Amino acid sequence: MSITQTEPRQADRPGHEPGALEKAKVARDRRTYIALLVPAILGLFVSFVLPLAYMIRMSFNQGAPDGVIVETFTLDTYIQPLTDPFYWRVTLDTFQMGVIVGILCVLVSYPVALFLARTTSKYKGLLIAIAIAPLLTSAVVRTYGWMVILGTNGLVNSSLKGMGIIDTPLKLTNNMTGVTIGLVEIFMPYAILAMISGFGRLSYQLEEAAGSLGANKFKVFTKVTLPLSLPGILTAFLMxxxxxxxxxxxxxxxxxxxxxxxxxxxYDQTTGLLNWPFAAALSVILLVLFGAVIAVYQRITKKIGG
Structure with missing residues (x-):
């Protein structure tokens, strides 16, 4: 009796085990993704990581009165801003300005963003373009415009005096009030865009369901619309x-x-006093402030999402 030796099946051959084609495709796709990411990673490394590392290293140097940078490793540039009440006040004013501008900007921009996100008008694109059109104008030009509007003889004071509301001009420039007003107007387009993109969880069906259960418009807004729009609000505030x-x-x-x-x-430390190490230390402190706020934002959004 002869035994016929059959050819091995394709799946039993070396290199043809089950899933080999899928694994090869995954490996090829991974190499393609890496090849596409390499230019972006290199660009990010050169334009962000290297300057950031240079700034951090500069913050540990010593700045001489004549502008000479002494290559060393010292913590004096950090000790001064952390122990001087003046820089504590500057840091607190910076943080307070960011919080106030963020809150006011969200309050002013929220109705506009909500309308633009919900409108079904055929001019929706045009309306969004009008809302973000101020971004086409330089912030310098807009700031100078606010200097004219808020000045002692500007539009605001002249109008209030003409209506007999005030006798002496209000001081709206050269103080934090004018800065806050200008920043709210300048950053409104950013807040509107952030909120529009973050309103994806809004649902007419949920609002209609709440209304059919007897909730009035105020309750529908506070119990349904506002909670669902919180991610967009928080994103706009952070930005x-x-x-x-x-x-x-x-x-x-x-x-x-x-x-x-x-x-x-x-800016003053860099261009006026030529104390680059101290300016770098202040920049690192500002960067830490960024990180702290972003960490709080992530915890809040995680809690909301959970």
Whole structure:
């Protein structure tokens, strides 16, 4: 009796085990993804990581009175801002300005963003473009415009005096009030865009269901609409807060030199006193403030999502 030797099945051959084609495809896709990510990673490394590392290293150097940078490793540049009451006040004013501008910007922008997110008008695209059109104008130009509007003889004071509401002009420039007004208007488009993109959880069906169960419009808004829109509100607040505490132009111009925040102090230390290590230390402190707020934001959003 002869035994016929059959050819091995394709699945039994080396290199053809079950799932081999899928694994090869996954490996090929992974290599493709990595190849596409490499240019972006290199660009991020060169444009962000290296300058950040250089700034952190610079903060440990010593700045001489004549502007010479002494290569060393010292904590003096951090001890001074952490022990000097002046820099504590500057840091507190910066944080307070960011919080106030963020809250006011969200309050003013929320109705606009909610309308734009819900409107079914055929001009919706045009309306959104109009809402963000101020971004096409330089922040410097808009700040100068607010200087004219809020000045002693500006539009606001002239109108109030003409209506007999005030006798003496209100001081709306060269202080934090004017800076806050200018920043709220400048950052409104950012808040509107952030909230529109974050309103994806809003649902007409849920609101109609709440209304059919007897809830009035106020309860529908407070119990359904507002909670569902919280992620967009928090995102808008975070964006405006970060932009506010890092902005330089508006506090410098509308503040008139009397408003000191971290951004203006960093500029003065860099260009006026040529103390780059100290300016780098203030920048690191500002970066830590960013990180702390972002950490709180992530915890809040995680709790909301849970």
């Amino acid at each position: 405006v807060f970060v932009l506010s505490i890092s902005t330089f132009i508006t506090p410098r111009l509308l503040g008139g030199g009397s408003v000191q925040v971290l951004a203006t102090e960093i």
